[in-house]
Amino acid sequence: MKRLFYVFVLLCFTLNFASASDELWGKRKKKKDTSEKVESRDSTSKTSSESAYEKFMKEATVKKGMFNVIKKKDKIYLEIPKKLMNRDYLISSRVSSTSRTWQIDPGTINRTPLLITFSCDENKVYIHFPHLDYVCKESSEMYEAYKRHSNPPIWKAFKIEVMSKDSSNCVIDATPLFLSSIAEFSPFPDLPAEVRMIVPFGGSFQSDRSKIEEFKAFEDNIIVKSMMTYTTDKEGPLTTIEARNIIILPETPMVPRYADERIGFFEESRKLFDEHHDRLQQYGIINRWDLQPKDMDKYLAGELVEPVKPIVWYVDPAIPEKWRKYVKLGIADWNIAFEAIGFKNAIVVKDYPVDDPNFDPDDIHYNCYRFVTSAKENSMGPSWIDPRSGEILCGDVISWYGVVTLLNKWRMIQTGAVDPSVRCPVMTDENMGEAMRYVAAHEIGHTLGLMHNFGASAAYPVEKLRDPEFTQKYGTTPSIMDYARFNYVAQPGDLEKGVKLTPPLIGEYDKFAIKYGYQVLPNVKSADDEKEILRGWVREQIGNKMCFYGKQVFQFNFDPRSMAEDLGDDVVKANTYGLKNLKYVAANFVDWIAVNDEGYAAVESTYKEIIAQFVRFMDHAMVSVGGMYINPKYYGDPEPLYEYVPKAKQVAALKFVLKNLNELQDWIINDKVTAIIGPTAKHYVAQTQFFNELLTKEMLGRLQINEVDGKNVFTLDEYMGIIFDEMFTKKTGNLKLADMAFQNSFVENLTGYMDKGEFKSAGRHSLREWTNETTCSCHAYCESRHSFDAVDPLGEIVLSPRIDKSNKRPIVMKYLRKTYNTAKSRMNTGNEKTREHYRLLVLKLNYLFD
Template identity: 40%
Template sequence: MKRKLLVKLLLLLCVFGYQNADAQIFKKKKKNTEQEANKPSKDKIQPYNKVITKDAKSDAGLFTTHVVDENHYFEIPDSLFNKEMLMVSRISKTASGIGFGGGKINTQVLRWEKKDKKVLLRVVSHDVVAADSLPVHEAVVNSNFEPVLFSFDIKAIQKDSINPTTVIEVNDIFTKDTKAFGMPDRYRKRYKVSRLDEGRGYIESIKSYPLNVEVRHVKTYLASNPPSNSTLGSISVEINNSMVLLPEEPMKRRYFDERVGWFARGQVDYGLDAQESKTIKFLDRWRLEVKDEDIEKFKNGELVEPKKQIVYYVDRATPRKWVPFIKQGIEDWQTAFEAAGFKNAIIAKEPPTVEEDPEWSPEDVRYSVVRYLASPIPNANGPHVSDPRSGEILESDINWYHNVMTLLRNWYFVQTAAINPAARGVSFDDEVMGRLIRFVSSHEVGHTLGLPHNMGSSVAYPVDSLRSKTFTKKYGTAPSIMDYARFNYIAQPGDEGVALMPDIGVYDKYAIQWG
């Protein structure tokens, strides 16, 4: 009897245990189902508030950018799809031996395109063209298909009746090995880079401005031949990608004429009224336009200020005693623009301090900057960035290497010391070195304005004229500061008051007026 009761009790316990376990499994399954339902799907477009949550850190500008946890998002206005943007990539911070902070590594025209549930980032070329009103335009398009640089899933859509927007996550394009956004091939080959180590990379910052978006990100590459710290076997760099919206209306072109020296770009045009395709060339130049209210004054020969001035900033890193001389070298070009009818067309400024404007950055494509580089290279150079559709110079940065002063001292000593006591010391007075710096500043600014070297200008002046005080005072030592004439080594002892340094010359004024 007792045995039967014990068996029945065990059976009851088993039944209750099974039912309880079954209930727990059901609850667990139900809980998991609810969690899956609340979890955002990677493949589906989510409600805006589920992606851009109340915890998002947002920055409004050309795109509105957001950070949610560690995810970075671009919120792109639909009105900007199919608009062309120029991307300028620079190394903002670098390991020793790999160039210098601020060096440009890539320029690319891009277009954002919305297609189904994707956003495509395409690379645009303007090398081959034809007017879209011509039948041949279709053939040109078919032969120049725009490659897709990256594809993004659409995460959310803001269905605003006035300005709808589309949200994409952009972590991958900046943290993975997208070559257009990273280290260029020439560095990869030189340092024998094998791959990107994604675990040692991150997005430093994304900032949005009215016409551009600035992204800073750190990348670490495994390399068997790094330029420094060879035992590490890797290279880390910080890269800045500037994406700037190109002007809605391209600047009117000025076509190239080989009789006047200008940097120019070419396009193969199949739409010309000719029996062959032709390469056309047009100048790289700044857009200087007369204000509407000053047109009559301009026509009457009065000097007027342009709608938008050319502004150069002198890097915060520049030693303070050289800043005034670099600024003078920039503004020396005002006389050339006056010959073209503009006053105060080009000005030099010092950037705001970090306290005045913490957002200001020399990598920002809106600013032209004389970048001071801690380098033993005895040189300086003046590249520029221009709109490939029109040649309009959008921005330029002069790379100023610290040891250019060594080169200037050596040149000035060798070429002028015979008649110039100020050039006979081992080191020069600050005022003398400052004047030499001003000369180099003017020369490099000339490049950023669109002028190449003019190696032939100096042959225009008779040799004996370079020994004349009155001639050199009126015409300078060469017709162009873009010549490599350097200093007046023709002058001899006894040639009192003769000019020794070049200035903006008669050719420079003519070239600016023509261009």
């Protein structure tokens, strides 16, 4: 399941594991982990004829493969053939195990694998980083100029310790590559500076407590595992086993396929120098597996054909069997989409083999679905690629135990009003299994190259989510890559009629995306050969809401179609249904789960999640206010690049939010909850913080764009007027604490726009997004591979002080004056607390008006 992180965003090599042979790139033979001990010789025999190489190899342990890996005492040496020096390689570092999971999780590759090449001279071996961002065809007249600024820089250099007897191989001491702190191999997550300022991530490498543990050599890769110890600021020592892989890449890369903004694939960006164009050309190539049919003629004739190299997944036996069988189903569900384009058994699912000594989940060739015993409520599915072509070489899925906890809470909170079977502290195996299957399918989608499609669920009319026939066929969304969890629109009685409460196995969009990425076309020698065919496929789907792709926006989201955790095409209508269910759950969940001590402990976390679900409903609605629909546009497409959300929808969304913020305290808390968790102000904090965000620079900036550019739009004046009426005009008599908080926030935010610090960034997004839990940690990876953000169209007005002041300040002053006059007129009304509140507001505004 997603980001952040945290594209991240979070990704390794495919293996068709058979009894006698593996095929990866070309014909890959069965791995042989060959080691031998080189015995010492009698020092009195033939010493004069003994070569330097033979002397060096005394008392060495050697494992033969692509490079021979040599261990002498506590050092690791690589014997690199000169004939392989100029080949391309990928080098990565995976955490195999760790002494704790607070910062580092077993199975993770926390830094993107590096593309490298080797070269040598008489004295040294060098590791280089090839350039990929900028390209130029060899046939171009400017190619020589391109080469002059594209020499691969040197990353590491190693002294040649000895040459083989025939001088065809160089032996280097590679210990520093495998047993030292290298930033590009850090096991610690690469988190934003804002997070590291608050949470102490990272540690200092301790060489005296580290050593080489194990090493292997095979025909196309080597693995060296090291025990690495770090000291951390607050948590003490941390010891990991880190497996560093070097693999050789195909001499001829896979033919790449062009990306298209109208469909969501991870991609590699390229900038092309070409004299046939008057400006630098920019394009992307998608991440995808190299699936080719065993029989091309039958494939092109429309028959189902197995691929030459199927995508083989190995499932961790540490996943309890009651869930593991559903995980396997979720992985295999993608065969539905591959069969639609002619591939049979494109994905094969196996358990970890117990009879193969060469199987190693740390080997970057194996695709493994791993389980981590951590309370982290998440899962992620990165993949690792050949960056030259976008070919996916390996997929990983990491599933933390805590995701079970999160699925339990979401299933009950979102559908408990409708489904009696989820009103319990422990889900039935069937209910949890179905949820785990969804998580597995979502994460495998990422490993196939697919980004989140947050626009998918907006395809469904809200009432269709209460239609038994429709939901049984289509589930809650047209894409498993959406964040559309469970059917919170369904109402009591709908389940008995046959309404489905869960997502589809594989959605209509998913099938189309797999077609775009994987359908094989005949006679393709370059990406240009298929470009127009692919664009034609996408153009055919314009207007088909089932195949709409909505980008994941990481800051300042304002397209109400592209949101996480939402359902349906009318957010106010869908979330009105959702709130009816949420109120029922809030009133009854304690009775459902507090049936023993374990249930008592779960009450507080469930209550927090109920508040979080309420905030999601409010967030969904606010995206419509000042919002616009964005359509990535290519020449000839009939849809406009952007359209503003109709004014009536914006007004309805704002009134929905204000009404429910005012009413929250009437239902969110009750004596059953407080009797277990004690007194709490969590709901108060949530509602007042959310109201505060209605007045940020980014929020008002969205309305300014509407007003400057649009017609018949929801103006900033109208927006402020509705808020003022709801929070001041309609609130008479004695005020509640939340009422006073809303009014104080209104004054403090608006007076901030009159100060010099007006244009400082609100800064709320990054930390909030990185600390919020979802069921997909690919968030960070997605963000790192994402080229679009709403800050781009917002930038002209939100970030322009001159336009900002001329447009915003007069409106701000108008409502500060209205607040001042209202507060003055009410200073002697209501109870003492209310009177003093109004007097305080007057004091705060005196400097502007008296």
